[in-house]
Amino acid sequence: MYYSQMFAFYTCFFGDDANERNFIPPVPTTKYDCYYFTNNQRTHERLRDTTWIAVFYSNELSSKELSSIMMAKWVKSCPHMLKELRNYDATCYFDSALSLDGPAATQLIESIVKYSSYSICMARHPFISKTWVPSAQSELIEAVQQPRYAVQRDKYEEYIKEQTNSGLKLVDDIHFATGFIIRRNNMISRAMGEVWWAHINKTGILCQLSFFFVQQMFREHIHDIQFGACFSKWGY
Secondary structure: OOHHHOEEEEEEEOOOOOOOOOOOOOOOOOOOEEEEEEOOHHHHHHHHHOOOEEEEOOOEEOOEEOOHHHHHHHHHHOHHHOOOOOOOOEEEEEOOOEEEOHHHHHHHHHHHHHHOOOOEEEEEOOOOOOOOOOEHHHHHHHHOOOHHHHOOHHHHHHHHHHHHHOOOOOEOOOOEEEEEEEEEOOHHHHHHHHHHHHHHHHHOOOHHHHHHHHHHHHHHHEEEEOOOOOEEEEOO
């Protein structure tokens, strides 16, 4: 019974009603607390008809106004900064458009926390082309196919140059997908989240790119799983 009070699942949606990513997925488990963070009033009202613990956040953070998409990145990267989550031993974040396999994810979070020394667990990224190596350039090539990322291409290329000039690798042996993250609530996970948030503030909305460099700083603490091991599709 101790552990049932010490883990939490969470997801979020920040944006308006017209956003195509405005999903309320099924609650992944009834064994642990499950939180849904949003700044959308209609979504918050819809959550009342579910077993999610609904949390309404405005776009104001520490007296600084953030866009909806940056609020989502903050909640995603730094669960230890959220008063609702900071007292759990571990959290499991998943994208609201993800179809999560609740029993598999529950078993995984229990195994990671009870029986391993890893601080973080994430899935390996499935590149759409088998010829692409795990690299920042591969991530950029895939991302700029979408207009919202293409308009920031120069900014992303400058960021990549800055990181490689600092000594980080352009090509690695692995690349992580950031739509599913198990984290112990310890100093390693907190540090990774805060470093990631700092990088997100440099790159903006393409957090997948910034995590490619952040992962290199924390690689020994991350347990990798196959993409799709705990989730099967996107959207509902």
